[in-house]
Amino acid sequence: MNNLRKLLWVFRKDLRLIARDRAALAFMVIVPIIVILVVAETQGGGSENILLPVVNEDQGPVANALIKVFREHLDVKEVDRATGENLVRRSEAAAVMVLPGEMSKRYLTNRPSTIELLTDPAQGRELSAIKAVMLLADRDAASLGDPFHEELLDMKERSLVGDRLKFSSLEQNVPGFAVTFVLLSLVFSVAFGLRDEEAWGTSGRIAIAPVAPWAVLGGKLLARLVMGALQLTLLLLFGHFMYKLSLGHSVLAFTLTVLAVVSSMACFSVIVAAVARTREQIIPVGLSAMFILASIGGCWWPFFEQPRWMQTVAQAAMTTWSMSALHDVMLRQRGVLEVGPKLLFLFAYAAVCFAIGQRLFRYAES
Amino acid sequence: MTDMRRLLLLCSLWLALAPAAFAATALDYTRNILEKARAIVNTDQDHNKKLADLQALLKDFLDTDQMGRDALADHAKQFSPAQMTEFLGLFRTLFQRTYLQKLLFFEKPVFDYVGETPVDGFTRVDTTIDTPRDQFSVTYRMRPAGDHWLATDIQVEDLSLTNNFRQQLDRLLSKGSAETLLDSMRRKYGKGAAEPKDDEP
Secondary structure: OHHHHHHHHHHHHHHHHHHHOHHHHHHHHHHHHHHHHHHHHHOOOOHHHOEEEEEEOOOOHHHHHHHHHHHHHOEEEEOOHHHHHHHHHOOOOOEEEEEOOOHHHHHHOOOOEEEEEEEOOOOHHHHHHHHHHHHHHHHHHHOOOOOOOOOOEEEEEEEOOOOOOOOOHHHHHHHHHHHHHHHHHHHHHHHHHHHHHHHHOHHHHHHHOOOOHHHHHHHHHHHHHHHHHHHHHHHHHHHHHHHOOOOOOOHHHHHHHHHHHHHHHHHHHHHHHHHOOOHHHHHHHHHHHHHHHHHHOOOOOOHHHOOHHHHHHHOOOHHHHHHHHHHHHHOOOOOHHHHHHHHHHHHHHHHHHHHHHHHHOOOOOO | OOHHHHHHHHHHHHHHHHHHHHOOOHHHHHHHHHHHHHHHHOOOOOHHHHHHHHHHHHOOOEOHHHHHHHHHHHHHHHOOHHHHHHHHHHHHHHHHHHHHHHHHOOOOOEEEEEEEEEEOOEEEEEEEEEOOOOEEEEEEEEEEEOOEEEEEEEEEOOEEHHHHHHHHHHHHHHHOOHHHHHHHHHHHHOOOOOOOOOOOO
């Protein structure tokens, strides 16, 4: 009985301690709601968000009928050939479709035509959705007009960005999951690492040491950056040896991309540490940041599945740029010069996050 | 019945039959049918309704029995009378759908009537379907049938639909029997076969 009463005292004391950190309590409820809203919204998109540039060299009734069917499922944009190819090369579209001249005349006189599909195989899921719609359109156009199943529309596929026409889903998913786990590790290790200084009492000593705060923070982050880069490299190597994941043609581009990706995430983690002012707040804040960034950045599902507005918002997330740079190097086999602008953006992102984080971060007064 | 009533009845009958009576030439008759077809295609009705209206319209325009026999050519011998009757019924649906699907590709068809020429006991009616960028020639081989005309073949550009079916049927009947062909046609065009969807072009 005596012990039971003591248990209740301990329970009351701990409950009061937890309730004292109002921000942590708020984060516990508000943050999961935000995450659920974001994740639910990311699933709100669909194939109608996929851009399909079409080069209509036919301008005839069959091309118009095909385009009409495509428009019901995809975001079709009629363009000239050069514009269409540029959209694919810049990764803004998964494929450009070329409807050849005289296609209508050939189709109506039962002669086959070849439709060209110039692709970016790195956008595998978008491409699959486009092909599914093409099959549907072909079936719609052909099933009754061509009663004995003669194939009148043939498709020739050619990659505009590399040698391969197709990547496995593993090749597309492994980088996404690797980025997610590295982000998770960095957010928590940086945030907990900095808050641990308070628990150990070393924060006070750091505050009076003859060294600039940015140098202390920079040194700590550099260690995390090295660990994060090693972790990401090992995960991608695992994918390479286990699932034949392509790592690209350029070792330099690969190394710089890993460093740029990890730098941006490590420096962003300082902002998380600054926002979460107690250990209790780190878990909800860190998890929410990780969930939101990984989901909108295309780490878990294709970018196009998100609504347009979210795709725009996602341009501000380093995960979006990280995934894009990794796909460029690994799947599109691009070199340093080609992926350079994205890497510069990621390094700049890291610098800005470091500056903001360093300005915001404060050790709690002991 | 008074003379006045008789006169009124005759006038009504004359008015009712006037369009057919005025379709004296193959070209006029074709124009009459195609303009009605154009009006149906231009409506905002769904695809299936358009198809049904067009099928009803073309019933008195396409001589699908003659086309079916022409398409079978020497293979007609493989068919029993009952099979032939069934084949011609199914072929009517097949031909109408093939022709109409081609027609329905044109969202707002503009027909141009070039002229008519007598050829080998038939009358050839030349028409075109004009699009902003292109022109598609469609030629009808017509024969008189009472007070109207029937198309015994349609040629789209250089493709005769009857000849095209002849080649396809020849290929199928060289490999399989009449019953096999009827089976596949029944599945696709017989009662209970899947109807086309509304969104099909």
